[in-house]
Amino acid sequence: MYMSFGDTLKTIRRSKGISQRELASKAGVDFSYISKVENDRLAPPSAETIIKLSQILDVPSELLLSKSGKVSSEIKDILSSSPEAIRFLNEARQLNLTGKEWEFLTDNLKKLR
Amino acid sequence: MYMSFGDTLKTIRRSKGISQRELASKAGVDFSYISKVENDRLAPPSAETIIKLSQILDVPSELLLSKSGKVSSEIKDILSSSPEAIRFLNEARQLNLTGKEWEFLTDNLKKLR
DNA sequence: TGTTGTGTTGAGTATCAACTCAACTTTTTT
DNA sequence: AAAAAAGTTGAGTTGATACTCAACACAACA
Numbered sequence: 001m002y003m004s005f006g007d008t009l010k011t012i013r014r015s016k017g018i019s020q021r022e023l024a025s026k027a028g029v030d031f032s033y034i035s036k037v038e039n040d041r042l043a044p045p046s047a048e049t050i051i052k053l054s055q056i057l058d059v060p061s062e063l064l065l066s067k068s069g070k071v072s073s074e075i076k077d078i079l080s081s082s083p084e085a086i087r088f089l090n091e092a093r094q095l096n097l098t099g100k101e102w103e104f105l106t107d108n109l110k111k112l113r
Numbered sequence: 114m115y116m117s118f119g120d121t122l123k124t125i126r127r128s129k130g131i132s133q134r135e136l137a138s139k140a141g142v143d144f145s146y147i148s149k150v151e152n153d154r155l156a157p158p159s160a161e162t163i164i165k166l167s168q169i170l171d172v173p174s175e176l177l178l179s180k181s182g183k184v185s186s187e188i189k190d191i192l193s194s195s196p197e198a199i200r201f202l203n204e205a206r207q208l209n210l211t212g213k214e215w216e217f218l219t220d221n222l223k224k225l226r
Numbered sequence: 227t228g229t230t231g232t233g234t235t236g237a238g239t240a241t242c243a244a245c246t247c248a249a250c251t252t253t254t255t256t
Numbered sequence: 257a258a259a260a261a262a263g264t265t266g267a268g269t270t271g272a273t274a275c276t277c278a279a280c281a282c283a284a285c286a
Contacts, residue, residue, distance in 0.1 A: 090175075112210075
């Protein structure tokens, strides 16, 4: 069952017992903005704000980032670093890898060095 | 020696013996826009326009995309598809892989299936 | 019951991305 | 040297992104 960005944020926030106002002020945005985002009345925040929210809520940022369709500047950096990295991702796309397979690749990464 | 997006585009275009006006009209943008981009007076075009330009110039799109800092919608798709893919890239970032290593990973990808 | 905390809504704003259009200059060709 | 082609520049436009601010609603608890 698919959960939107808004639903996901709302669920996490509630599970941590923190109000929209508190989350918003810690993240440096208006609380009404959080409300709208949680109800999918506005698009997800910027990658940077999503990362802040994740830190405040103490969840891995990949969770919300992946639901947002936004790309962090760190990831942009690595894609800027080499055409080969982009090519790798394009190849990977055609294989439609599962989460488990990505994890396998992450493990393999360590063996590379 | 580093070449900016603009320099790269200009060099490729000239090597193909095609004018700004011709490139622009084929890509569906104004020629003056190409001029400014080539001289780095404007930021690189959108990922989609970069891909068009690459096709017209008959070069792999990764070349210009990597210099642009832009991310194609295809790549965004795969990052939206799983947090594990994002995690993989973040891990890879810390290793600061070389082009050769990325190519190695691309080859490995095929063995995965 | 009223006031305090929490969530929702509408309308508006600032900044940026990705360009266009018109005028001009420089270079190349004949 | 004149004309045509190619390139440059400034100023402006359009739409999206990423929000804010003020007003209101609702719920709960003292």
